[in-house]
Structure formats: C-alpha cells, structure tokens
C-alpha cells in the first residue's frame with residue numbers, strides 16, 4: 037500500500053486516491069479532512085514526476101496554509117514548486133500584481149487595512165457620485181457595511197438596485213452610484229481593501245479570457261480547505277479558476293461548522309457548489325478526535341439544525357469509551373465562582389496536562405475573567421488578541437518607512453513615521469513640513485524627512501549615522517533587506533531608556549520583532565526569497581495577523597471562532613447560558629432563525645475540539661444578570 041494511504045480508513049483512502057473530476061469531501065470535525073487533503077496533494081505530486089502541472093490549494097488563514105505546506109513538504113519533499121498553498125486573499129493579491137494593470141492597477145498597490153482609511157475614501161466617493169445626501173444618513177461610516185456586503189457578494193453594478201430593493205427608489209440609485217464611485221476611487225488611488233481584492237481578481241479573470249486560461253493551464257487541480265467559510269465573491273473566484281471541462285475541484289467542507297455567516301458564508305453555498313460542479317460527495321463519518329460521550333452530545337445537538345445537508349451521516353466515535361466518559365457539567369450560583377472553579381481545576385492538573393487545556397467561550401468579556409482567575413491561581417493564561425498593525429515604536433518606524441518607500445508621499449504614513457521617530461529619538465519632526473518639502477523635492481517624503489532631521493542639532497550621533505547610511509539604501513536602491521538589518525542594529529544601539537521600556541511604545545518590541553522575522557520568513561518561503569519585492573512584502577504583511585505566538589506553557593483562552601480547526605486535550609466551555617451561547621442577538625431573532633442555527637454550530641465546533649475531556653459550566657447570574665441555562669445543554673441531553 038502506498039505510504040499516502042497507510043492507516044487511513046476506506047473512505048479516507050478513496051478521497052486520497054481521487055484523481056480527476058469534482059469531489060466534495062463532506063465530513064464532521066476530527067474526521068481527517070485536512071489529513072486527506074494534504075495526503076492527496078502529496079500523492080499527486082509524487083506520482084507525476086514528469087508532469088509540470090501545479091496544484092492550487094486555497095485556505096482561509098495563513099496559519100492553515102503554512103501548516104499544510106509543512107505537511108506536504110514532509111510527505112513529498114521538494115514538491116514546493118509544484119504546489120501553491122495560499123489564502124484566497126494572497127492568491128488574489130498575487131494575481132493582481134501580475135494582471136491588475138488590465139484594470140488600471142499598478143503592482144505596488146496599497147492594501148487599506150483600516151476602516152478609517154476606507155471610510156475616508158467612501159466619503160470622497162459619495163461626493164464624486166454627486167448625490168445630495170443628508171450626511172448623518174449617508175456618510176461613509178454608515179455605508180461601509182453595505183459596501184462590504186455588496187463586494188463580498190460579488191454584486192455587479194447592474195444588480196445593486198435589486199439587492200437594495202427595500203430602500204426608497206432615490207436611495208437605491210444613490211447606493212449604486214456610490215458603489216461604482218468607491219470602486220473607481222480605489223483603483224485611482226492604486227489601493228484595494230480586503231473584499232475588493234477578491235472582487236477585482238474575479239473581474240480580471242472574467243473580463244480577460246486569456247489570463248483565466250493561462251491560470252487554469254498552470255493550476256490543473258484546485259483544492260479548497262474549509263469550503264463552508266467561502267463568501268460568494270470567493271466562490272466566484274473559484275468558478276473562474278476551475279476549468280469547466282475537467283472540473284478538477286477537490287473540496288473539503290463541513291456544513292455544521294459554518295460560523296462566519298456574518299462574513300458572507302452561507303449554508304446555501306454548499307448546495308450551489310454541488311449543483312454548479314456536479315460534485316461527487318464522499319462523507320467521512322468516523323471521528324478520531326473525541327470521546328464517544330462527546331460525539332453523542334454533538335450528534336444530539338446538531339440534529340436540531342434544520343438547514344443541514346440532507347442525509348448527512350452522524351459522527352461515529354473511533355475512540356473507545358473510558359470509565360469516566362470524559363464529559364462533565366457543573367452549575368454555579370454566579371459567574372465569578374464559575375471561573376474561579378475552572379481556574380482551580382486547571383491549576384490542580386500536572387504541568388503537562390495543563391498545557392493540553394483550553395478555556396473556550398463565545399465572548400472575549402467572559403474569557404477576560406477566566407484569564408484573571410487563572411492568574412490568581414498562579415497559571416499563566418493567554419488571550420489571543422488579533423493585531424492588524426504593529427504597535428511598538430520600533431516596528432511602527434520600520435513599517436512606516438517601508439510603506440513610504442513604496443508610496444513616496446503618503447500623508448498617513450508620514451504621520452506614523454514622525455510619531456514613531458519621536459518615541460524613539462525624542463525629536464519632533466513636523467509631518468506637514470515633511471509632506472510639503474516632499475512636494476517640492478521629487479515627492480519623496482523619506483528624503484525630505486532625512487533632510488529635516490539632519491538639520492537638527494539635537495539628533496544623536498548614533499541616529500544621525502543610521503539615517504545617513506540606511507535611508508538612502510531604501511530611497512535610492514529600494515534595498516529593503518539592508519535597510520531592515522540596519523534598522524534593527526539602530527534599535528539595538530539606542531540608549532537604554534528605562535522609563536520608556538515599560539511604556540506601550542516599547543513593551544511589545546521583543547515580541548513584535550519575533551513576529552516580524554517569522555512573517556518575513558513565511559512570505560519568503562511561500563514566494564521564494566529572490567521573488568519577494570518590497571511591494572509584495574508589504575502587501576503580504578498586510579494580509580497577515582501580527583499576533584505574537586502563544587507562550588508554550590500558557591493556557592489558551594480562546595473565543596470559539598479562534599479555536600476553529602484546532603484540538604485540545606481538555607476543553608472547558610464556560611458561560612453556557614442564554615444570551616451568551618446562544619448570543620443575545622440570536623435569542624432575539626428567535627428559535628428557528630439562521631442566527632440561532634449559527635450559534636448551535638458555534639457550540640458544536642467548541643465541544644468537538646475535545647480529545648480527552650470536555651467540561652461544561654454555567655451559572656445563575658452572569659455579570660449581575662439572572663440567566664437561564666443554555667438551551668443547547670438541554671438539546672445535548674442534560675437535565676438542566
């Protein structure tokens with residue numbers, strides 16, 4: 037038997053052996069979906085040494101892409117140049133760097149990562165559209181969610197008015213005009229936001245058949261992990277990428293794990309996929325992760341959702357039952373005693389078992405209490421905080437300098453550069469002065485910054501030397517690698533400033549330096565070091581979270597969304613009350629609402645992270661409010 041099939045069950049082996057045509061692997065948590073996806077890619081590459089086609093694997097997070105790359109490299113060493121494992125956004129970014137000129141984009145386009153920047157542009161688009169809006173009702177801030185939805189749903193200009201049909205007629209035309217103007221503004225500013233990266237990539241492929249044909253020739257096989265999370269624009273991209281004659285699309289998905297409905301994911305997408313690609317469906321019901329008692333309550337819970345795929349197989353536990361079943365439910369008078377107990381229970385475990393624990397909850401607010409109680413019991417806890425931008429002054433300086441080298445007189449980046457410089461050197465350089473000098477000086481804000489800084493007598497020798505040698509590396513030669521190295525040397529040589537070391541400007545520096553190095557290494561591994569240009573580096577950095585890795589010995593406290601795709605020895609799912617899980621919003625929408633079904637899937641995802649034991653807790657009072665036990669506890673078969 038091939039090494040790619042060893043220890044797999046019959047259905048998993050069938051999925052790994054699948055060669056041509058469309059296959060949907062529809063399976064529950066812990067059933068080996070990621071395993072079969074990576075093994076199939078490894079097998080295909082290894083068994084076709086004389087072929088040149090590439091396999092494209094699309095994921096939602098860079099973490100998942102990196103993990104799959106590592107797994108495939110282990111299975112089929114040296115396969116790197118025949119596989120592209122990347123996120124939808126990174127793929128779209130790469131496509132637009134190469135072909136965006138067909139839409140008027142330059143390869144060094146900027147990604148707008150902050151809502152503030154997008155709102156500013158949208159306000160300008162409202163003015164461009166020449167509509168007389170009442171500002172309070174029709175501001176960029178108010179319109180942004182609607183624009184997001186239109187972009188995420190790949191709504192063409194001609195369909196906008198139908199989509200917003202509930203608005204009065206005059207407003208419909210206005211939304212349509214602003215939508216068009218916003219997209220034009222983005223292109224004119226040589227920038228994109230996250231949703232428009234996907235929709236513009238779709239536009240290139242739809243309007244330029246030769247480009248689509250070339251991509252389909254290179255990537256003869258397309259695979260998607262966690263397909264259930266795709267929004268409509270991502271699905272449209274997929275349709276453009278898969279050749280309609282061969283339909284070599286391999287998708288793994290679980291409709292019971294759709295928890296991004298608010299981001300455009302929908303149970304209907306899987307139905308559309310089956311219909312559009314005439315997918316063969318293969319189910320993998322065997323669960324290798326959870327104890328049988330957990331599988332039992334998971335099956336009972338999810339059976340209450342009415343929008344599931346018809347005929348979906350129940351999960352079957354592969355693990356044998358143990359005496360204690362690995363399942364507990366505890367009830368407390370109030371939330372404080374609940375989290376205090378959880379913290380004590382975790383702290384009483386051995387160090388090695390503690391490392392296998394996780395605390396899960398629907399909201400961060402409840403997790404913050406758990407972190408505090410764990411700390412009181414001498415246990416370090418880790419509450420992941422998604423970070424889209426660096427916050428320490430050294431990294432802010434580095435990032436702003438690189439961004440300015442890429443878009444030479446950007447006011448916002450100039451402002452960030454001068455603020456970071458003040459934190460590092462204690463010297464105030466007026467950003468408006470830099471911008472106006474740049475306008476007179478070939479447009480380079482970095483060059484004008486250098487000139488203005490060098491005029492200042494207060495500049496330390498160490499910093500003067502750095503600026504004189506390093507900034508020209510960047511401005512004249514775009515040698516960002518030497519610039520980064522010189523910058524880190526400059527940071528290391530800055531005089532100790534103990535009063536600053538504890539301030540927010542510096543406290544995260546060491547962590548952020550490691551994150552920077554890891555991100556750059558990851559980007560270079562994905563694209564090949566020599567191919568990474570400055571604008572590519574910046575765009576890819578914008579697509580990646582700046583969150584530092586979890587300290588090894590810390591107990592993670594995750595929202596359910598953050599725990600997706602992971603597994604833990606001991607799971608503590610806390611605050612199992614109405615208004616928490618299910619959320620207040622879902623309770624308001626009603627028992628049969630799509631929101632309530634999504635909450636049930638959240639609960640399903642949470643409990644199926646369990647490898648050995650699941651502990652559910654709830655209390656009568658949460659944050660001072662009387663709360664009823666979660667309806668999901670009853671649905672799982674508990675008497676509450």
Ligand SMILES: Nc1ncnc2c1ncn2[C@@H]1O[C@H](COP(=O)(O)OP(=O)(O)OP(=O)(O)O)[C@@H](O)[C@H]1O
Nearest residue numbers: 043044045064065066067068069070071324325601
């Ligand atoms: N045939 C098998 N024999 C033994 N263990 C297996 C087998 N298939 C998968 N596993 C194990 O089951 C666990 C879950 O596998 P994997 O992470 O691939 O599942 P998944 O379906 O992607 O899960 P989720 O949907 O929750 O992300 C892993 O620890 C994996 O090693």
